[in-house]
Amino acid sequence: MRRLRDPKTGCEWDSVQTFATIAPYTIEEAYEVADAIARDDMDALADELGDLQLQVVFHARMAEEAGYFTLDDVVDRICSKMERRHPHIFGNAAEGGHHLWEIIKAEERAQDPDKSALAGVALALPALERAAKLQRRAARTGFDWPDASGPRAKIDEELAELEAETSHDRKLEEMGDLLFAVVNLARHLNIEPEAALREANRKFERRFRTIEAEPGFNDMDLDQMEELWVKAKAAQSA
Template sequence: MEIAVGTSFSLDRLVSIMKRLRDPSTGCEWDSVQTFATIAPYTIEEAYEVADAIARNDMGALVDELGDLQLQVVFHAQMAEEAGHFALDDVINGICDKMERRHPHIFGDAENGGHHLWEIIKAEERSASEDKSALAGVALALPALERAAKLQRRAARTGFDWPDASGPRAKIDEELEELELETEHQGMLEEMGDLLFAVVNLARKLNIEPEAALREANRKFERRFRAIEQEPGFSDMTLGEMEELWRRAKADQADSLA
């Protein structure tokens, strides 16, 4: 694929801006003192804002958010170069090498490819690391629901998995019972975690991404609550009156989507 004219210049401009911001003498007083640890939360936040723009199908916002995310890559690379670890070219060359290596049916001699081959190659790469576990490399910084699903998928590849959805469904009932029997906060916390883990397992067996399912539930709750809180006298209503408003808002929004 031919690179569009001006692409390299645009990236060079961003790199130049970041170098100037990071200058300890003449740079920005905020940017120049940041570290990998202080910037990491912003990197995660920007990735979610990209996902949000996609979910809203807002291409204007997506352009802006992708720029913010690109800035995070350049920011980390600049800090790494200052410390003598690596530079942006190493980051870009690394991902280029990885994409070519994991697509041998496109860039090499393999006749067949696809996601299955991608996973085989990833597994081979993991086997070369010191951590030989099937769970190696599942990032700690992932959202808990997403990480639970990924841990379960990795374990399932070894055969450690229920054959169908009835297993995790029964586990949910079991964990609910154990939660109800707990009286101490720490015990309840652990049992609630076990319950959520079982729910993620059920979602996985039903081919549902739990993170996406919860985002949709959040979206529906926010839309309905925003609708009912506009009702006159809402703050003085009883819970029963609020629930009646909730049922009506649910029905109205369901009708509007029909």
């Protein structure tokens, strides 16, 4: 990466990149890792993990050039964090686990000048994932329904409000509220909404490609397409 970033002898593309221009690739590579795992493709996973690791190297090299930190600093910090959050393994704590991890994370967040329970929830997270994380943080304060019936009723309420609106701006707002309520129900059912939607996307794509391959598809009306869809759904669910 040092050679690629050299302004005189390096790659003309790599040498002009910034944190901001590389960040979208970092996010994309993380999702490609998740996709390889979902497909249980270990060969692809090895490739995608390498691509993701390159993103860490890329950012660290740019930071070193600017005098911020080095790749060694990055590794040292995560090692220190893992040791700090596992005192039952690396220290003298008698017990540990996820509960202790959360307590230590909360203590670390207490040092943040932003004292909100929602502090540190990254704005760059995908919207569904960020909604779930905001809800989990709020729930730790006691601001949560006791069971799934609350968010389920909220979905009906938000759907009715969406249907009652006439302006596009208000529909946009109500659609957001409806999606937020759906995320809340997923959280109460211990379902990751981002993972659920990814699976729904895969399922839709698989079924659509099946019916799209049928002879004469482009000349069919909606009823004919729907008939093919039902057949594809039954075949792929069997």
